[in-house]
Amino acid sequence: MPVEKRNPIPVSEAIERVIKQQIFTNTIEVSLDESINHILAEDVVATYEIPRFNKSPYDGFAIRSKDTKGANGQNRIAFNVIDHIGAGSVSDKIVGPFEAVRIMTGAAMPEGTDAVVMLEQTTEQQQSFTIRKSFEPNENVSLKGEETEVGDVVLRKGQFINAGTIAVLATYGYAKVKVTQKPTIGVIATGSELLDVSDELEPGKIRNSNGPMITALSKKLDLTAVAYQIQKDDLESSIQVVKEAMSRHDIVITTGGVSVGDFDYLPQIYEALNAEVLFNKIAMRPGSVTTVAVADGKYLFGLSGNPSACYTGFELYVKPAVLHMMGANAIYPQIVQATLMEDFKKANPFTRFIRAKVTFNSKGMTVVPSGFNKSGAVVAIAHSNAMIMLPGGTRGFEKGHTVNVILTESQAFEMDCII
Amino acid sequence: MPVEKRNPIPVSEAIERVIKQQIFTNTIEVSLDESINHILAEDVVATYEIPRFNKSPYDGFAIRSKDTKGANGQNRIAFNVIDHIGAGSVSDKIVGPFEAVRIMTGAAMPEGTDAVVMLEQTTEQQQSFTIRKSFEPNENVSLKGEETEVGDVVLRKGQFINAGTIAVLATYGYAKVKVTQKPTIGVIATGSELLDVSDELEPGKIRNSNGPMITALSKKLDLTAVAYQIQKDDLESSIQVVKEAMSRHDIVITTGGVSVGDFDYLPQIYEALNAEVLFNKIAMRPGSVTTVAVADGKYLFGLSGNPSACYTGFELYVKPAVLHMMGANAIYPQIVQATLMEDFKKANPFTRFIRAKVTFNSKGMTVVPSGFNKSGAVVAIAHSNAMIMLPGGTRGFEKGHTVNVILTESQAFEMDCII
Numbered sequence: 124m125p126v127e128k129r130n131p132i133p134v135s136e137a138i139e140r141v142i143k144q145q146i147f148t149n150t151i152e153v154s155l156d157e158s159i160n161h162i163l164a165e166d167v168v169a170t171y172e173i174p175r176f177n178k179s180p181y182d183g184f185a186i187r188s189k190d191t192k193g194a195n196g197q198n199r200i201a202f203n204v205i206d207h208i209g210a211g212s213v214s215d216k217i218v219g220p221f222e223a224v225r226i227m228t229g230a231a232m233p234e235g236t237d238a239v240v241m242l243e244q245t246t247e248q249q250q251s252f253t254i255r256k257s258f259e260p261n262e263n264v265s266l267k268g269e270e271t272e273v274g275d276v277v278l279r280k281g282q283f284i285n286a287g288t289i290a291v292l293a294t295y296g297y298a299k300v301k302v303t304q305k306p307t308i309g310v311i312a313t314g315s316e317l318l319d320v321s322d323e324l325e326p327g328k329i330r331n332s333n334g335p336m337i338t339a340l341s342k343k344l345d346l347t348a349v350a351y352q353i354q355k356d357d358l359e360s361s362i363q364v365v366k367e368a369m370s371r372h373d374i375v376i377t378t379g380g381v382s383v384g385d386f387d388y389l390p391q392i393y394e395a396l397n398a399e400v401l402f403n404k405i406a407m408r409p410g411s412v413t414t415v416a417v418a419d420g421k422y423l424f425g426l427s428g429n430p431s432a433c434y435t436g437f438e439l440y441v442k443p444a445v446l447h448m449m450g451a452n453a454i455y456p457q458i459v460q461a462t463l464m465e466d467f468k469k470a471n472p473f474t475r476f477i478r479a480k481v482t483f484n485s486k487g488m489t490v491v492p493s494g495f496n497k498s499g500a501v502v503a504i505a506h507s508n509a510m511i512m513l514p515g516g517t518r519g520f521e522k523g524h525t526v527n528v529i530l531t532e533s534q535a536f537e538m539d540c541i542i
Numbered sequence: 543m544p545v546e547k548r549n550p551i552p553v554s555e556a557i558e559r560v561i562k563q564q565i566f567t568n569t570i571e572v573s574l575d576e577s578i579n580h581i582l583a584e585d586v587v588a589t590y591e592i593p594r595f596n597k598s599p600y601d602g603f604a605i606r607s608k609d610t611k612g613a614n615g616q617n618r619i620a621f622n623v624i625d626h627i628g629a630g631s632v633s634d635k636i637v638g639p640f641e642a643v644r645i646m647t648g649a650a651m652p653e654g655t656d657a658v659v660m661l662e663q664t665t666e667q668q669q670s671f672t673i674r675k676s677f678e679p680n681e682n683v684s685l686k687g688e689e690t691e692v693g694d695v696v697l698r699k700g701q702f703i704n705a706g707t708i709a710v711l712a713t714y715g716y717a718k719v720k721v722t723q724k725p726t727i728g729v730i731a732t733g734s735e736l737l738d739v740s741d742e743l744e745p746g747k748i749r750n751s752n753g754p755m756i757t758a759l760s761k762k763l764d765l766t767a768v769a770y771q772i773q774k775d776d777l778e779s780s781i782q783v784v785k786e787a788m789s790r791h792d793i794v795i796t797t798g799g800v801s802v803g804d805f806d807y808l809p810q811i812y813e814a815l816n817a818e819v820l821f822n823k824i825a826m827r828p829g830s831v832t833t834v835a836v837a838d839g840k841y842l843f844g845l846s847g848n849p850s851a852c853y854t855g856f857e858l859y860v861k862p863a864v865l866h867m868m869g870a871n872a873i874y875p876q877i878v879q880a881t882l883m884e885d886f887k888k889a890n891p892f893t894r895f896i897r898a899k900v901t902f903n904s905k906g907m908t909v910v911p912s913g914f915n916k917s918g919a920v921v922a923i924a925h926s927n928a929m930i931m932l933p934g935g936t937r938g939f940e941k942g943h944t945v946n947v948i949l950t951e952s953q954a955f956e957m958d959c960i961i
Binding site for chain 1: 738
C-alpha cells in the first residue's frame with residue numbers, strides 16, 4: 124500500500140522504521156580467513172583457560188619463593204640453575220631447594236616453582252645467581268585462567284569481525300566460524316539526463332556519479348554492489364529492471380527520480396511491486412524525499428539524485444539496514460562532537476547535514492564545512508570526512524559552537540603527527 | 543649495519559624514521575572501479591564547468607525577471623507557459639515577454655530566461671500562472687561555473703580514493719585513473735611455541751593469532767597479505783623464509799622473536815640481509831622492542847609476539863609506512879580526545895597504549911580500558927575500538943581526565959541512536 128501523501132518524519136524515526144523490519148540474512152559457516160567483515164552469528168566461548176598454565180611474564184629464573192625468605196643486600200641468597208627452557212618448551216626437571224630454571228617470557232612454570240626472578244633482579248655467575256630480596260608466592264607469575272576460564276563468552280553474537288576478533292578466534296582454534304551472510308546490493312541510477320562515465324558530454328546531461336559512489340560505499344562495508352544500466356525516465360522498463368534486481372539482490376537502491384516533479388515514477392514502481400513504503404519524506408536536508416520501501420523481504424531504497432543527499436541517505440539509512448540484516452549489535456552512525464570553526468547562519472527548518480572536514484589538534488576536534496554546499500556539489504563530498512548534523516528548528520550556529528558530527532571517513536584525516 | 547645496542551627512541555621519532563625512507567610504489571593506471579582505496583598519483587582537474595549551464599535548482603517556471611517588475615499581492619502578473627522540459631532536456635523555444643517554460647530541478651535555463659519561479663510561489667491555471675512578487679536577475683538560478691571552472695584542481699595527488707572521490711572522477715569522465723600501486727605484505731609468525739589455528743593444543747604451546755590478525759589488519763587497508771608458514775626458532779630457515787618473502791613482497795612483517803631473550807634471532811637475520819635497522823627500541827609499552835629495518839627498498843617490520851603490542855605496532859608503524867609508500871597525504875594515526883571513565887594509576891615511564899572502548903553520549907566522548915590488559919590479552923583487542931595513549935613520564939590518570947585516543951575501529955561502536 125504505497126503512501127502517496129508526503130508527511131516528513133524525523134530522521135531518528137526514519138532509521139527506526141528501517142531497522143525494525145524483520146529482514147535478516149542467513150547464517151553460514153565460513154573459514155576464519157573469510158569471516159572478516161562479517162557479523163558473528165553466535166556467541167564464541169573460550170575453549171581453554173588463558174593462561175593455560177602458570178607461566179612467566181618475564182625472561183628470568185623460576186624458583187621456589189620459600190627459598191628466598193630473608194634475602195636482602197647483606198644476605199644474598201644463591202640459586203643453582205638446573206635447566207634452561209624456551210617459550211614453547213616445558214622443563215622435565217622438578218625444582219628443589221635453592222634450585223632454579225632459566226625461563227623465557229611465556230614459558231610454563233617448572234614443577235615446584237612459584238615465583239620468577241627477573242634478570243635484572245639477579246647477579247649472574249656461570250650456572251648460578253644470587254638475589255637480594257625475598258619473593259612472595261606467585262610473584263611475577265601469570266596464573267592459569269586469570270584472563271579467561273573455559274566456557275567464558277569471549278565474543279558475542281552480533282559482533283563485527285575485525286582484526287581483534289580474528290585474533291581471538293585463532294587463539295581458541297576456531298578454524299570455521301558461523302556468521303551471517305552479507306547482503307548483496309543492486310544499484311539502479313535513474314534519469315534521462317544521466318550519461319556513463321566514458322560517454323561524451325551532451326547538452327543538458329551529466330555523468331552518473333551516484334552509481335559508482337554507491338558501489339564504492341558498498342565496498343567500504345565489504346559488500347558487493349552490482350550496477351545496472353542507467354534507467355531513462357520510462358515507467359515500464361524501470362519496473363522491469365527493479366524487479367530483476369530484486370530477484371538477484373537483498374537490497375535494491377535507486378538514485379534519482381525522487382524529486383517531487385513530473386517524472387517521479389517511484390510511487391508507481393512501488394505500487395507495481397506491491398511494496399510497503401516505510402516513509403517517503405524525512406525532516407532532513409538534503410534528501411528530504413528519500414524513500415524506503417520493503418517488498419518480498421527485500422529493502423528498496425529510493426535515494427536522491429543529488430550526490431550529497433545520496434551519500435547522506437546511504438550513511439543514514441542503507442548502512443544501518445545492512446548492519447541490521449546481518450544481525451549486528453552496532454548499527455547506528457558514529458557521532459562525535461567538534462567545535463565549529465565557521466559561522467553557519469542558515470535556518471534549519473529540518474535537520475541539516477553538511478559535508479564537512481574534521482581536524483584534530485591539541486585543543487580538540489574542530490570542523491568546517493568542506494566547501495560549496497549547493498545541490499550536486501560533488502567535490503565537497505570528496506574533500507570531506509564527516510557530516511555536521513544541525514538539529515531542525517535552529518538558526519545561527521556560530522564559530523566556537525559545539526556541533527554533532529558523523530565521521531564518515533576514517534582514512535581521510537590529514538593532520539600533524541601529535542603523538 | 544645492524545644496531546645492536548637498544549636505545550629507546552620516542553614514538554614520534556620512530557614514526558618519522560619510518561616515513562622518511564625513500565621507498566615508494568609505482569604509478570599505474572586502473573579503471574575507475576578498481577581505483578577505490580588507492581591513492582591518487584596525480585592531481586585531477588575539472589574537465590568542464592559545474593554547473594555546465596545556467597540551471598534551475600528547483601521545480602518551477604523559467605521566466606524573464608524583467609517581466610516581474612511591480613508584481614505584488616494587489617498586482618499579480620500572469621505568465622503563459624509555452625513549453626515543458628525535464629531534467630535531461632533542453633527547450634528549443636525562445637522565451638518572450640510574459641512567457642514561461644515549466645522546468646524541472648537541474649534543467650538548463652531556456653534561452654531568454656534569467657529567473658525561476660518556484661512552484662509554491664505561483665497560482666497555477668491551465669497553461670498559465672500568476673505571481674505576486676518581483677524577481678531579480680539570476681534569482682533561483684544556479685550559474686554556469688559557480689561551483690567549478692574548467693582546469694580547477696578538484697582532487698589532489700596523494701588523496702585517498704574513497705566514495706566521494708569516485709563520484710568526482712565519474713562526474714568528470716575519468717574512466718581511467720592514475721594511482722600508486724598498493725604494497726603487498728608477507729607475514730611470518732615466528733616462535734617454536736606457535737601452533738596453527740586448526741592444530742590440537744599441546745603443553746606449552748599457543749595458537750598463532752598474530753598472523754591472522756595482521757592479515758585482517760592488512761585487509762582493512764584493502765591490501766593483500768600472504769601468510770608464510772610458522773617459523774620455529776631456527777636461524778637458517780628463518781633467514782631463508784624472510785629472503786623469500788622479501789623477493790615477493792614490498793613489506794615483510796615478522797611477529798615474535800623480538801623479546802630480548804636467548805632465542806631472539808632478529809638481529810642476526812637483519813645482519814644476514816645487510817639490512818639497515820632504523821630502530822629496535824621505542825619508548826612505548828607494550829611493544830618497546832618493535833624493530834623496523836629496510837633492505838633492498840623493502841620494509842622489514844619486527845613486531846612483538848604479544849598480540850596487543852603486535853596490533854599497536856601495526857597501527858603505529860606499518861600503516862603509516864603503507865600510506866607513505868603509496869604517496870598518501872594523510873598518513874598519521876587518527877587521534878581524538880575523550881574523558882577517561884576509570885582511574886588508571888600505573889606509572890608510565892614510556893608512552894603507554896591501552897586497548898580501550900570509546901563511547902559517545904550526549905556529553906561527549908568517553909573511554910574505558912577494554913579489559914584485562916596484561917601481555918597476550920587478546921580478548922581485550924576484540925572488544926576495543928581505540929587505544930588510549932598516555933604520555934611517558936606520567937602517573938595517575940583519574941576518572942574525569944581528558945586523554946588522547948587513537949580510533950582504530952570505526953565499525954565497532956555500539957551506541958544509542960542520538961540523531
